[in-house]
Amino acid sequence: MIVLAVPVVLSELGWMAQGIVDTIMVGKLGPAAIGAVSLGNAVYYTPSLFGIGLLLGLDTLVAQAYGRRDHDECHRWLAQGVYLACIVTPPIMLLLAAASFGFARFGITPAVAAPASTYLRLLNWGTLPLLLYGGTRRYLQGVGQVRVITVTYVLANLLNWAGNWILIYGKLGFPALGVNGSAISTCIARVAMAAALLGFAWRYERQRGHPLFRHWAGPSLQRLRQLVQLGAPAAGQILLEVGAWNLATFSAGYLTPVALATHSIALNYASLTYMVPLGVSAAAAVSVGHAVGAGDPHRARRAGWLALGLGTSFMLLAAVVFLVAPRPLIALYTRDPRVLAVGPSLLWIAAAFQIFDGVQTVCTGALRGLGETRMPMFANLIGYWVLGLPLGLALCFVLHWGIYGLWIGLTLALVFISLALLRRWRRDSVKLLLTP
Numbered sequence: 001m002i003v004l005a006v007p008v009v010l011s012e013l014g015w016m017a018q019g020i021v022d023t024i025m026v027g028k029l030g031p032a033a034i035g036a037v038s039l040g041n042a043v044y045y046t047p048s049l050f051g052i053g054l055l056l057g058l059d060t061l062v063a064q065a066y067g068r069r070d071h072d073e074c075h076r077w078l079a080q081g082v083y084l085a086c087i088v089t090p091p092i093m094l095l096l097a098a099a100s101f102g103f104a105r106f107g108i109t110p111a112v113a114a115p116a117s118t119y120l121r122l123l124n125w126g127t128l129p130l131l132l133y134g135g136t137r138r139y140l141q142g143v144g145q146v147r148v149i150t151v152t153y154v155l156a157n158l159l160n161w162a163g164n165w166i167l168i169y170g171k172l173g174f175p176a177l178g179v180n181g182s183a184i185s186t187c188i189a190r191v192a193m194a195a196a197l198l199g200f201a202w203r204y205e206r207q208r209g210h211p212l213f214r215h216w217a218g219p220s221l222q223r224l225r226q227l228v229q230l231g232a233p234a235a236g237q238i239l240l241e242v243g244a245w246n247l248a249t250f251s252a253g254y255l256t257p258v259a260l261a262t263h264s265i266a267l268n269y270a271s272l273t274y275m276v277p278l279g280v281s282a283a284a285a286v287s288v289g290h291a292v293g294a295g296d297p298h299r300a301r302r303a304g305w306l307a308l309g310l311g312t313s314f315m316l317l318a319a320v321v322f323l324v325a326p327r328p329l330i331a332l333y334t335r336d337p338r339v340l341a342v343g344p345s346l347l348w349i350a351a352a353f354q355i356f357d358g359v360q361t362v363c364t365g366a367l368r369g370l371g372e373t374r375m376p377m378f379a380n381l382i383g384y385w386v387l388g389l390p391l392g393l394a395l396c397f398v399l400h401w402g403i404y405g406l407w408i409g410l411t412l413a414l415v416f417i418s419l420a421l422l423r424r425w426r427r428d429s430v431k432l433l434l435t436p
Helices: 002-025 031-054 057-067 071-099 110-142 147-169 179-208 221-252 257-293 297-324 326-331 337-370 374-398 403-434
Strands: none
Touching (some): 002 031, 002 147, 002 257, 031 221, 057 221, 071 179, 110 179, 110 257, 147 179, 257 326, 326 337, 337 374, 374 403
């Protein structure tokens, strides 16, 4: 489990690093450039994450086929993932192109709206490589090849950093393109990521004596439908979860600048720790899927519980750090006394939900290994949008608890989601043992 999880965790951290590198590299251009990149990325990732979510069904289908040692079936599912990426890319790109013209209409200051619009339009050209990368990554995870994913992300981040340096500031004889250079650099890095993973997949299968492209499957409507039936709920779950936290950030904008800044810092730390159980979740999906495909329900159940133990153990350590050293963590971002006064209490609330966040994330992966993707979507719908967000907004704005009330609501949402998914995993894993 650790061999599977560690490279995937590093890959998730590498995903975060791309956005961080872009923001840091444009920092010298001033606050407007930082705002443009942040705003462009925020708009871009919502529909693109939905597209990536549609491909999450490959975790189940490839892993279970690999567990049965049906390598040709693994190849066929990769082919359908490539076709699905090509199908969903045009509507996503059209939606993003339309959104790029809407910044000024929503009251964004012109100094930010204009560069954000061009940044988003350029970034949009990297959508197909991003989705091809997402599908190929799921395939490689499903066949147990995870180290190459980490290597690819490290090289892609180095390429993105070099591209930013050259294109933003006009180095090595290139023109200085500013914010647009950052978008172009990211697109180049994504093309390289997709090409590298497809190359790794081809080399791996050739070495095993199962050439990847010798019998490349054509599109199959039945298989595409099956992939979407698994992936659509997973994509919906991602949108519900990301949308809830984005709405919380938007709502925090109506509070004081200190509250918004503190919320952003605490959310950055919570997002960072979340990457570890997210990687363990992917490892759980693969391990459970392998065992199910091999017809070994006892191993599938052990894999799920082991992943839960790993994920929650890390989140327990993260909670201890948040409880013991909140002020030094906040001080890494700012030494503003007002933020330092509010921040520790917010990190203490974050500490309270760390274990629950780990449980719900890993359970989502373990259930995906069984082929269950609907329950996590419904749990997030009820937990965030029926219970947590309404309660948090009421505590924040009606009872005037401020940012603390908002985070208390989100914490209760995570408690509900984690308990619901843990109960479902326990039930389904026991049911798996009883199935003849």
